[in-house]
Amino acid sequence: MALSRALRVRCPAxxxxxxxxLGRRPDGYHEIDTIMQSVALEDELLLTESSGxxxxxxxxxxxxxxxxxxxxxxxxxxxxxxxxxxxxxVLLTKRIPIGGGLGGGSSDAAGFLLGVNRLLGLGLExxxxxxxxxxxxxxxxxxxxxxxxxxxxxxxxxRHLCPAPPAWVVLATPPLAISxxxxxxxxxxxxxxxxxxxxxLAAAIGRRDMHAIASHLHxxxxxxxxxxxxVVARLRRALEESDVLGSLLSGSGSTVFGLARTQEEAQAAxxxxxxxxxxxxxxxxxxxxxxxxxxx
Numbered sequence: 001m002a003l004s005r006a007l008r009v010r011c012p013a014x015x016x017x018x019x020x021x022l023g024r025r026p027d028g029y030h031e032i033d034t035i036m037q038s039v040a041l042e043d044e045l046l047l048t049e050s051s052g053x054x055x056x057x058x059x060x061x062x063x064x065x066x067x068x069x070x071x072x073x074x075x076x077x078x079x080x081x082x083x084x085x086x087x088x089x090v091l092l093t094k095r096i097p098i099g100g101g102l103g104g105g106s107s108d109a110a111g112f113l114l115g116v117n118r119l120l121g122l123g124l125e126x127x128x129x130x131x132x133x134x135x136x137x138x139x140x141x142x143x144x145x146x147x148x149x150x151x152x153x154x155x156x157x158x159r160h161l162c163p164a165p166p167a168w169v170v171l172a173t174p175p176l177a178i179s180x181x182x183x184x185x186x187x188x189x190x191x192x193x194x195x196x197x198x199x200x201l202a203a204a205i206g207r208r209d210m211h212a213i214a215s216h217l218h219x220x221x222x223x224x225x226x227x228x229x230x231v232v233a234r235l236r237r238a239l240e241e242s243d244v245l246g247s248l249l250s251g252s253g254s255t256v257f258g259l260a261r262t263q264e265e266a267q268a269a270x271x272x273x274x275x276x277x278x279x280x281x282x283x284x285x286x287x288x289x290x291x292x293x294x295x296x
Contacts, residue, residue, distance in 0.1 A: 008294040009045040009111035012038045013102040018201045021220045029154040033198040038146035040283045050087035060094035099177020101251025110143035111290035146289025165208045168266035171281040172273040173255040174231040183252035186224045214246030242269035
């Protein structure tokens with residue numbers, strides 16, 4: 001029967017290989033230039049058609065009760081498009097740390113948009129989905145395709161790059177969440193922002209030169225986050241001193257990542273970071289964004 005149709009959606013995390021904050025915009029957002037890479041740590045959505053409305057159930061990592069519900073916002077925007085005459089039940093399995101700078105909520109929203117479009121046969125074209133994604137959040141458009149991409153504007157203008165060479169990534173997340181709004185509020189804009197940094201990093205990616213990529217990792221949020229949160233600074237230092245190619249804060253944190261040539265090197269770095277009380281994941285980079293499967 002129609003009401004039993006279900007769709008499974010895999011929603012990957014991301015890391016920022018480079019992030020430059022260029023200035024504050026008249027609309028209150030910040031102009032950025034960032035290069036993002038999707039990684040194989042995934043949340044999962046199970047979407048089931050229902051008679052009406054949105055019903056959300058979660059399992060896995062706990063979601064704070066006062067956290068904004070990005071899937072409800074996505075549903076509300078679909079309603080504004082007149083696309084919610086039928087309903088959806090959502091089971092969200094949360095594995096991506098919350099407030100870790102890994103884009104889990106944005107990835108879930110992208111997966112929800114693509115999944116509901118498929119499940120309910122809404123017929124939304126790519127341009128319409130991208131427009132709704134950008135209204136939900138700045139990172140959401142990236143996750144529609146994932147891989148390796150450069151994002152400008154407030155992060156919603158996404159240009160996909162040649163895939164970065166495959167790498168192992170150790171993700172080290174301390175037991176704290178950092179608000180992106182707080183981090184932007186503490187950021188001091190440089191008089192001469194590093195507008196060329198992303199192009200240099202993108203060129204290294206185009207050459208598939210892992211050592212050059214590692215040497216050009218950069219995140220302006222580190223100037224704000226590392227002095228304020230000692231545990232994040234210690235994790236960053238521990239990974240830097242281990243046998244990884246390079247390490248960096250992801251997004252506004254709190255997760256720090258290290259790029260490694262092999263799984264063994266990544267696991268060794270993870271063992272070092274584990275002594276500092278972090279939650280560790282050792283994953284591969286991936287060339288895709290959200291993935292739909294299992295319509296039945």
